[in-house]
Amino acid sequence: MPLWYQETFQGTRLALETTETLYSGRSEFQKIEIFESKAYGRALALDDVFMTSVKDEFFYHEMLTHPAMLTAENPKRVLVIGGGDGGTVREVLRHPSVEQCVMIEIDEGVVQACKEHLPMIGTAWDDPRLDVRFADGIDYVKTSDEEKYDVILLDGTDPVGPGEVLFAQEFFAACKRMLKPGGIMAMQSETPILMRDVFFETQGKLRELFAEVHPYFGPVPIYASGIWSWTWASDRKAHLDVDVARAEKLTDGCRYYNADIHKAAFTQPNYVRRGLADLSK
Numbered sequence: 001m002p003l004w005y006q007e008t009f010q011g012t013r014l015a016l017e018t019t020e021t022l023y024s025g026r027s028e029f030q031k032i033e034i035f036e037s038k039a040y041g042r043a044l045a046l047d048d049v050f051m052t053s054v055k056d057e058f059f060y061h062e063m064l065t066h067p068a069m070l071t072a073e074n075p076k077r078v079l080v081i082g083g084g085d086g087g088t089v090r091e092v093l094r095h096p097s098v099e100q101c102v103m104i105e106i107d108e109g110v111v112q113a114c115k116e117h118l119p120m121i122g123t124a125w126d127d128p129r130l131d132v133r134f135a136d137g138i139d140y141v142k143t144s145d146e147e148k149y150d151v152i153l154l155d156g157t158d159p160v161g162p163g164e165v166l167f168a169q170e171f172f173a174a175c176k177r178m179l180k181p182g183g184i185m186a187m188q189s190e191t192p193i194l195m196r197d198v199f200f201e202t203q204g205k206l207r208e209l210f211a212e213v214h215p216y217f218g219p220v221p222i223y224a225s226g227i228w229s230w231t232w233a234s235d236r237k238a239h240l241d242v243d244v245a246r247a248e249k250l251t252d253g254c255r256y257y258n259a260d261i262h263k264a265a266f267t268q269p270n271y272v273r274r275g276l277a278d279l280s281k
């Protein structure tokens, strides 16, 4: 009998046939499972929601990271909130300008399990520029008196249950507090199809805080609906000012992102244009 892992999300169900369960445990915060899937290789699920897989993780991690990093001017200090599989910090640390990347992850259990079973995703854990801290990201951005950041990346879970606070206005405002003037924040902003309300509400919340807010889109095959969004936010108008020379140098190492993808990703389908226009009414 084949064993299937499945995610049920907003009235849809995606199942991955598995050949082996590599890790199954429960941390203080959530259920953590890592399994070998036939179609996408090793995959991580938290509370029965697919987070990443070896064969499709590059779409998500490259798109969360490089649009912000390549429109920031010489980013030296980067903050990642969440991202326990290590894919986002791996992409951040491709950038030679980065002097320090602080990653605030609430669940040490996720990092430990991913270090052991998904080392092919988290290839930068030993980079001396990386400072991993197990703490609540919300407390950190609200209370930290550390030097501010050039770029902040929010690599959270879906805004369902405990993840909901990562989409709150209060949290976004606290993140902005930790950005240098003109700094850039980018976040995963859900499927614009199945989480339409969350997607547009997020745009609205960010628009109250930042002068420039631009969603962008790409595929993530194992996420519900397959089409995913991220959002770029800053007080500086620069979302299309991709540093092509820097992007070209990185392109060899990337599997999805390049300067052309960057520009195309910010193109808005009509349903997005109309929804954003409605926000301004």
Ligand code: SPD
Pocket: 049, 050, 051, 052, 060, 083, 084, 085, 086, 087, 088, 155, 156, 157, 158, 188, 223, 224
């Ligand atoms: N529907 C799943 C959304 C999860 C977004 N974060 C994934 C973490 C990968 N580093």
